[in-house]
Every structure is written in C-alpha cells, then in structure tokens.
Amino acid sequence: MIHIPKSEYSRRRKALMAQMVPNSIAILPAAAVAIRNRDVEHVYRQDSDFQYLSGFPEPQAVIVLMPGRLHGEYILFCRERNAEREMWDGLRAGQEGAIRDFGADDAFPITDIDDILPGLIEGRDRVYSAMGSNPEFDRHLMDWINVIRSKAHLGAQPPNEFVALDHLLHDMRLYKSAAEVKVMREAARISAQAHIRAMQVSRVGLHEFSLEAELDYEFRKGGAKMPAYGSIVAAGRNSCILHYQQNDAVLKDGDLVLIDAGCEIDCYASDITRTWPVNGKYSAEQKAIYELVLASQEAAFAEIAPNKHWNQAHEATVRVITTGLVKLGLLQGDVDELIASEAYKAFYMHRAGHWLGMDVHDVGEYKVGGEWRVLEVGMALTVEPGIYISPDNQNVAKKWRGIGVRIEDDVVVTKTGCEILTKGVPKTVAEIEALMAAARAQAA
Numbered sequence: 405m406i407h408i409p410k411s412e413y414s415r416r417r418k419a420l421m422a423q424m425v426p427n428s429i430a431i432l433p434a435a436a437v438a439i440r441n442r443d444v445e446h447v448y449r450q451d452s453d454f455q456y457l458s459g460f461p462e463p464q465a466v467i468v469l470m471p472g473r474l475h476g477e478y479i480l481f482c483r484e485r486n487a488e489r490e491m492w493d494g495l496r497a498g499q500e501g502a503i504r505d506f507g508a509d510d511a512f513p514i515t516d517i518d519d520i521l522p523g524l525i526e527g528r529d530r531v532y533s534a535m536g537s538n539p540e541f542d543r544h545l546m547d548w549i550n551v552i553r554s555k556a557h558l559g560a561q562p563p564n565e566f567v568a569l570d571h572l573l574h575d576m577r578l579y580k581s582a583a584e585v586k587v588m589r590e591a592a593r594i595s596a597q598a599h600i601r602a603m604q605v606s607r608v609g610l611h612e613f614s615l616e617a618e619l620d621y622e623f624r625k626g627g628a629k630m631p632a633y634g635s636i637v638a639a640g641r642n643s644c645i646l647h648y649q650q651n652d653a654v655l656k657d658g659d660l661v662l663i664d665a666g667c668e669i670d671c672y673a674s675d676i677t678r679t680w681p682v683n684g685k686y687s688a689e690q691k692a693i694y695e696l697v698l699a700s701q702e703a704a705f706a707e708i709a710p711n712k713h714w715n716q717a718h719e720a721t722v723r724v725i726t727t728g729l730v731k732l733g734l735l736q737g738d739v740d741e742l743i744a745s746e747a748y749k750a751f752y753m754h755r756a757g758h759w760l761g762m763d764v765h766d767v768g769e770y771k772v773g774g775e776w777r778v779l780e781v782g783m784a785l786t787v788e789p790g791i792y793i794s795p796d797n798q799n800v801a802k803k804w805r806g807i808g809v810r811i812e813d814d815v816v817v818t819k820t821g822c823e824i825l826t827k828g829v830p831k832t833v834a835e836i837e838a839l840m841a842a843a844r845a846q847a848a
C-alpha cells in the first residue's frame with residue numbers, strides 16, 4: 405500500500421515547531437467518535453490536522469508539541485492497552501506503541517491528561533490550538549488554563565497568548581510534498597478505475613445506486629477505506645442538482661449521467677467528475693454542451709502554472725463557456741458584457757475548482773493580502789467547470805433543458821505548469837463512446 409512514510413510525519417512536526425515562537429506549546433485533539441445511531445458508530449476518520457502531524461489513527465488522543473523541551477518535544481496522550489477492549493474493538497498502540505511506532509518522545513494515558521497537561525502548559529508564554537473547531541476541546545483547554553491560574557499565588561505562570569494554529573498548519577498543508585503527491589496519484593488512479601468501471605456497466609434501466617456500487621467496489625478493492633465525500637451519481641435532470649446524493653433514480657434512455665466521486669487513500673482525497681450518456685451515445689445537444697465544458701477545462705489547464713494567480717483558471721472557464729453559450733444561442737449579447745453582468749451564472753454557478761488534499765475542499769487561503777494567491781509548485785487543486793441547464797429554464801429551447809455536464813480533474817502545480825493526476829479516465833466524446841461500445845460488445 406502506498407502511504408505517507410513515518411519520516412515525513414517527523415519532518416512536518418519539526419517544520420511546524422520551527423515556526424512556533426520560543427517557549428510555546430501546540431495542542432491538538434484527535435477527531436471525536438461520531439455516533440450513527442444508538443450504539444453504532446460512524447466509520448472513524450482521523451481529524452486531518454491531527455493525522456497530518458502524527459499519522460496516529462486512534463480516537464481519544466491529544467498531540468502536544470513543545471519546541472525546545474529537553475525531555476522531548478513531541479508528547480502523545482492516547483488510550484492505554486486493554487485486553488478486554490482490544491478483544492471487542494481492535495488493537496491499540498498504547499503508550500509503548502506511540503513511542504515505538506509513531507515517534508512520540510513521551511506518551512501518557514489519555515485518562516491522565518487533566519493531571520499532566522496543566523503542568524506542561526505552565527510557564528509557556530503562548531498556546532497554539534485549533535480554536536473554535538472543537539468546542540468541547542476548547543472548554544477542556546480553558547479548564548487546564550484555569551487550573552494554572554488558580555495556582556498563580558503559588559508562583560504558577562499561566563500563558564497569556566492564545567493563537568489559532570490553523571494559519572501555520574494550513575499553509576504547510578497547502579504545499580504537497582513528493583510523498584503526498586505519490587499518495588494522491590494513487591487515490592486518483594483508483595478513482596479513475598472506478599469511473600471507468602461505472603462507464604462500462606452503464607445501462608438503461610439500472611439505478612443510480614447500481615453505478616455507485618461499482619464505484620465503491622473499485623474503491624475498496626484498491627485499498628481505500630471510504631470515498632473522500634458522498635458520491636454524486638446524478639442521471640437526467642438530477643445532473644443539474646450540484647450536490648445531488650439521493651442516487652436512487654432509474655437511468656433512462658437518452659439521459660446523461662454525471663458522476664462526481666473519488667476515494668481517499670491514507671487520508672488524501674481524489675475528486676473526479678465525468679458525464680456520459682447512459683445508452684453509450686451522446687445526443688447532438690449533449691455533445692455540444694459536453695465539448696464546450698471540455699474546451700473550457702483545457703483553457704483552465706493552460707492557466708495553471710507557477711506565478712499565475714488562483715483566479716486565472718476560473719476566468720478562463722468563464723470566457724470559454726460564455727462565448728460558447730452565445731454561439732449555441734443559449735445566451736444572447738456581447739460576451740464581455742455577459743461576463744461583466746455574470747449572466748453565465750444561470751448555467752455555470754460554481755467556481756472552477758478548490759484546493760485538494762487531506763480534505764476534499766482542502767485548507768489554505770485563496771487570497772493573501774486581499775489579492776488572489778499566486779500558484780506555486782506543489783499546490784494541488786481541482787479543475788471542474790460545468791454547465792447546467794435547468795429543466796425549468798423557459799428561456800432556452802426545450803431540447804436543451806435538463807442537460808447537466810461537469811468535467812473534473814485533479815492537478816498539482818509543477819515547475820512548468822501542472823500534472824494532471826486523473827488522466828486515467830477517458831474524457832473526449834470519442835474516447836468515452838469507444839470505451840462504452842467496447843464494454844457492450846464484450847457483454848453481448
């Protein structure tokens with residue numbers, strides 16, 4: 405299995421600590437277990453920041469980073485070994501495992517945190533934490549601080565500065581290392597295979613969930629624990645619902661099906677959309693819209709390179725799509741004016757992409773000092789233009805209504821432009837029709 409190597413977690417902790425002010429402490433909790441219903445839990449997914457710094461997969465854990473601490477800078481609070489619980493729920497690293505397998509300098513039982521952590525915080529000037537994202541943890545942190553304050557008359561020194569960790573950590577997460585790109589390539593490869601499989605089995609009369617099952621099959625077979633987000637399998641007019649997830653309609657002759665799905669490998673997401681005809685052949689209108697979206701995506705790729713700014717790719721898609729919609733008679737007027745008045749938003753109402761990484765909509769600022777961010781090597785993003793013609797749009801001829809097309813790929817900025825991670829899925833009309841025809845011929 406391709407995964408992030410241990411050495412990389414250690415490198416990340418050191419890089420973060422190098423940015424922390426002297427005599428400070430960073431404290432991060434693991435994700436809480438989420439209850440699905442009664443005593444059934446949701447599949448556990450580690451918090452992305454916690455995972456980024458530790459690779460530690462268990463709940464009920466807290467990372468403490470103390471740059472310059474003589475007895476060790478990385479302290480992990482985690483569950484103790486417990487033969488009975490491990491027989492029911494699975495193995496735990498315990499404190500020994502935290503040190504041996506996860507590189508902690510020191511490890512303590514999570515049940516002792518109230519006794520130990522105030523002593524670690526005491527005397528540090530600044531505390532870094534993810535304030536606001538986990539209210540229960542924020543309360544605990546204040547309790548620990550108050551323990552120190554209550555001992556001020558004995559000479560205890562509570563910290564005076566509380567700083568959000570996000571700014572430092574999320575900027576680090578924005579730049580993907582070679583190891584991260586490798587994992588993202590693998591997530592992309594498996595997701596591409598899943599889209600191909602769904603194209604191959606696509607038939608009139610199946611349900612959207614049948615195609616979702618094909619995606620899940622490839623994801624799991626490839627080693628992914630789960631999709632990176634709820635898969636969108638949207639046939640016919642459902643393709644015009646941007647975050648459709650009902651996935652229970654029947655695939656009808658003449659419909660397109662839009663699938664937006666990607667898996668997660670070692671907590672790194674992929675995010676792919678393809679749109680194809682259920683019956684294997686695009687109609688003239690479907691083809692016209694599809695090729696317009698594809699042309700806009702090509703224009704966007706050309707705008708992704710170091711020193712180009714974040715919004716250039718989006719602007720390129722807007723220009724190509726608006727020009728094309730005028731040519732097709734779906735918009736009337738002057739292209740520049742239609743762009744200025746945002747008339748295209750009736751058909752293209754979202755942005756051309758987002759950062760991609762451990763979170764599908766990954767962390768990292770899009771603007772710096774009020775200006776669009778300039779792209780740099782290692783930044784990963786999606787490129788996902790779309791055109792959605794509402795079934796209720798009375799301003800366009802009936803033949804266009806209900807067509808929704810999105811094409812989405814994942815890229816990483818390189819020295820000379822960008823690497824498309826998701827090239828493995830066919831994309832042109834000819835490629836998709838050929839793949840579907842071959843699958844049908846084989847099945848017949």
Ligand code: GLY
Pocket residue numbers: 633664665675758764788812
């Ligand atoms: N799958 C969510 C998105 O494309 O942004």
Ligand code: MN
Pocket residue numbers: 675758786788812
């Ligand atoms: Mn996306």
Ligand code: MN
Pocket residue numbers: 664665675676677812
């Ligand atoms: Mn997507």
